[in-house]
Amino acid sequence: MTDTNCHKIRIQDKTVQLPGQRVLFEDPMPLDSGLSFGPIEIAYQTYGTLNADKTNAVLICHALTGDQFVSETHPITEKPGWWSLMVGPGKAIDTEKYFVICSSVIGGCMGSTGPVSVNPETGNPYGLNFPVITIGDMVRAQKRLIDHMGIKKLFCVIGGSMGGMQVLQWAVSYPEMVFAAIPIATAPRHTAQNIAFHEVGRQAIMADPDWCHGAYLEKNKVPRAGLSVARMTAHVTYLSEPALHRKFGRRLQDRSNLTYGFDADFQVESYLRHQGYTFVERFDANSYLYITRAMDYFDLAAEHKGRLANAFKDSPVRFCVVSFTSDWLFPTKANRDIVHALNAVAADVSFVEVESDAGHDAFLLDEPEFHETIDGFVKGCAERWFNGHGKGAIS
Numbered sequence: 001m002t003d004t005n006c007h008k009i010r011i012q013d014k015t016v017q018l019p020g021q022r023v024l025f026e027d028p029m030p031l032d033s034g035l036s037f038g039p040i041e042i043a044y045q046t047y048g049t050l051n052a053d054k055t056n057a058v059l060i061c062h063a064l065t066g067d068q069f070v071s072e073t074h075p076i077t078e079k080p081g082w083w084s085l086m087v088g089p090g091k092a093i094d095t096e097k098y099f100v101i102c103s104s105v106i107g108g109c110m111g112s113t114g115p116v117s118v119n120p121e122t123g124n125p126y127g128l129n130f131p132v133i134t135i136g137d138m139v140r141a142q143k144r145l146i147d148h149m150g151i152k153k154l155f156c157v158i159g160g161s162m163g164g165m166q167v168l169q170w171a172v173s174y175p176e177m178v179f180a181a182i183p184i185a186t187a188p189r190h191t192a193q194n195i196a197f198h199e200v201g202r203q204a205i206m207a208d209p210d211w212c213h214g215a216y217l218e219k220n221k222v223p224r225a226g227l228s229v230a231r232m233t234a235h236v237t238y239l240s241e242p243a244l245h246r247k248f249g250r251r252l253q254d255r256s257n258l259t260y261g262f263d264a265d266f267q268v269e270s271y272l273r274h275q276g277y278t279f280v281e282r283f284d285a286n287s288y289l290y291i292t293r294a295m296d297y298f299d300l301a302a303e304h305k306g307r308l309a310n311a312f313k314d315s316p317v318r319f320c321v322v323s324f325t326s327d328w329l330f331p332t333k334a335n336r337d338i339v340h341a342l343n344a345v346a347a348d349v350s351f352v353e354v355e356s357d358a359g360h361d362a363f364l365l366d367e368p369e370f371h372e373t374i375d376g377f378v379k380g381c382a383e384r385w386f387n388g389h390g391k392g393a394i395s
């Protein structure tokens with residue numbers, strides 16, 4: 001096992017120096033596919049200070065295209081961290097109280113082992129020789145990191161979308177290691193509609209001649225058009241019809257008349273092109289294939305004889321499930337299914353449906369009711385955890 005402080009990654013045709021830490025686990029890790037895979041490197045970032053008892057750790061699980069840069073300027077986009085509204089001094093996840101950990105998922109492209117990493121056996125990037133991984137595998141790799149840090153029990157595990165899937169997986173796979181779990185805008189399984197949208201994105205990437213059957217890095221190419229179209233399609237699913245109407249309506253982009261051509265006449269077209277274009281600068285096409293596949297394979301009930309409640313039987317974890325009214329990708333119904341399953345086994349669960357017109361990505365935005373919900377739940381859990389009850393549970 002090796003710990004390192006600085007590291008470089010290759011993203012598209014650039015090499016970027018990443019802040020944060022990484023740890024290399026030499027031993028192979030069993031995967032849900034039945035394969036064994038290693039070595040595995042985990043790139044992660046922390047905020048705040050771990051207390052002497054190691055009882056104040058909060059693990060943040062990121063979504064499909066997120067990464068470990070939760071609450072600091074992103075090293076590539078130079079934008080604020082994706083959850084700087086939620087995480088920081090005095091925020092709902094208060095870094096003056098908690099030690100916040102976020103690692104880049106395996107399969108990703110921000111420093112943890114993924115298809116862009118060099119296969120030690122060939123000296124070339126793994127590309128499509130990288131194994132298909134699952135949400136369970138991502139969480140298994142995170143557990144190695146948490147064990148490595150000597151943390152026996154996480155005060156809280158929290159995340160939205162694919163991050164929420166990881167939260168659920170943590171609670172099911174390692175219930176004794178989680179005091180409180182906050183799955184947000186997520187689902188216990190990927191639906192046919194979710195899989196369908198992912199398949200459109202993957203086909204766009206694979207149809208790009210610069211994808212080169214996954215070996216574009218060796219050929220110094222980037223499947224920009226395919227990855228960009230994949231993001232444009234996906235981005236529509238992260239918004240809502242009212243949000244698109246509010247932002248753009250049918251307004252024209254930098255012109256007063258239709259062009260009777262295929263330029264971006266409408267603001268919404270220009271916006272989507274911008275989203276696709278900027279995404280390509282920060283994300284890898286093969287990672288997109290692998291991570292969307294991991295989400296497609298997610299089905300918590302399948303591992304428990306088709307009954308979701310069985311997954312949570314005897315769970316000691318305190319759950320707060322959150323959904324958003326306008327999220328049609330991971331709708332309230334999917335989140336409520338989690339709550340029903342938890343109630344069926346008398347688990348400790350609360351549920352909040354937040355009123356918002358922002359769609360699925362509402363969990364990334366300034367939504368006061370949402371932030372108050374997380375703040376209140378975390379404070380309530382902290383009272384129980386730090387007033388002896390939780391400490392007792394650790395030893």
Ligand SMILES: CC(=O)SCCNC(=O)CCNC(=O)[C@H](O)C(C)(C)COP(=O)(O)OP(=O)(O)OC[C@H]1O[C@@H](n2cnc3c(N)ncnc32)[C@H](O)[C@@H]1OP(=O)(O)O
Nearest residue numbers: 062063064065066067082253267268270271274278361364
């Ligand atoms: C959850 C995780 O783990 S990490 C998540 C990964 N990160 C993301 O998904 C971030 C990318 N996603 C986004 O930015 C999402 O749109 C949101 C929902 C998070 C942000 O929403 P908002 O703050 O409302 O931003 P909005 O959707 O309006 O997009 C603003 C961008 O569109 C651009 N834009 C707005 N209108 C137009 C237009 N007519 N033409 C071209 N570009 C436009 C803006 O210039 C801005 O560009 P920039 O981001 O390069 O500065």
Ligand SMILES: N[C@@H](CCO)C(=O)O
Nearest residue numbers: 063064065066161238
């Ligand atoms: N927009 C976020 C959420 C997707 O579920 C992302 O790209 O990761």
